[in-house]
């Protein structure tokens with residue numbers, strides 16, 4: 548479960564974080580300003596390494612879910628480690644290719660691929676489409692036929708499994724928009740021989756995100772494995788099985804107990820024992836979430852009639868997870884200086900009550916100008932940011948062994964409004 552920040556919690560005292568990847572965070576914030584997304588390159592490399600080690604001996608490709616953090620420098624780290632990409636749009640395709648991820652290691656998921664996007668992916672020569680509906684299968688057939696090529700496709704199975712995570716990031720229940728039932732997939736394979744431009748020989752499953760329990764993975768994979776065996780018996784070769792992403796991470800020290808990569812891969816090995824095709828994995832959060840912090844300064848402390856509000860210079864536009872999913876993120880001071888404890892509602896400057904990072908959070912007493920680190924923000928932080936309230940996109944920095952590189956400049960006000968224009972050239976469509 549995503550820990551909820553809706554209820555006050557006074558149980559844990561946050562550990563200060565003065566450094567990330569050998570970089571002094573005070574000095575970094577001085578230099579680059581706040582709010583600032585900072586990521587540890589070594590933490591990302593370590594996670595990649597853990598997963599690669601767990602996969603040893605398997606014919607497996609890790610296709611990083613670009614949506615988790617789509618910054619080019621992050622994608623270049625993935626490319627350097629030999630990873631592929633799981634993309635969901637032409638934009639992500641372009642980013643992955645530009646970062647040097649080979650098309651042959653790119654898979655394309657998502658329920659709303661347009662003909663243009665399918666065409667762009669075919670032109671690039673991606674490895675495989677994860678197909679989510681019959682209509683999409685026919686669209687791929689049509690677009691591939693026009694190009695005289697054959698597309699590789701996997702059917703995304705909706706195994707009707709409860710991922711035991713937040714409803715908004717659950718994807719594997721029958722009521723969700725993702726994938727098709729095994730009964731429908733069975734019909735696709737039976738009729739697949741008639742498609743001249745789609746080679747349907749893969750299975751895909753992704754049941755949700757921030758999963759902290761192996762049981763839903765086990766259940767979903769066993770359903771997929773049973774179907775794979777059935778297909779092979781019926782004479783349909785299965786060249787690849789994509790087990791999706793979803794591995795959870797620790798957002799709340801002392802409470803969240805993430806699954807170890809090795810244990811997760813063991814579940815995959817057991818469920819797919821005997822499978823001799825290619826295994827694909829699509830982790831996003833697991834690789835990048837815990838590598839990131841959002842650095843932010845305290846603007847002021849507002850004493851309300853009922854609660855103390857710690858007003859930060861970061862807001863829901865920089866990190867949406869707390870307002871969207873009631874997600875918990877640990878918030879810690881950067882300075883280790885001891886102070887008495889105080890309890891705050893930690894909020895941003897955006898004009899919405901939902902612009903709340905935490906309620907009733909215990910922190911060392913803060914003063915205006917203090918630097919805080921919101922932790923676990925490397926995934927679905929910057930990639931989900933907006934300019935709501937006309938707040939420019941925050942800067943991003945990659946840290947590596949005591950050095951840093953700016954990997955996204957702070958957006959200027961001019962850049963933020965670029966593309967807007969007065970309504971003066973009125974046309975009839």
Ligand code: LLP
Pocket residue numbers: 612615633656657716753755756757791792793794829830831832833868872926927
């Ligand atoms: N594969 C597919 C088809 C996906 O839809 C996703 C995520 C992934 C892989 C990667 O999942 P991960 O390993 O990161 O759990 N914004 C939400 C998470 C949405 C996830 C969407 N799909 C959040 O901040 O919690």
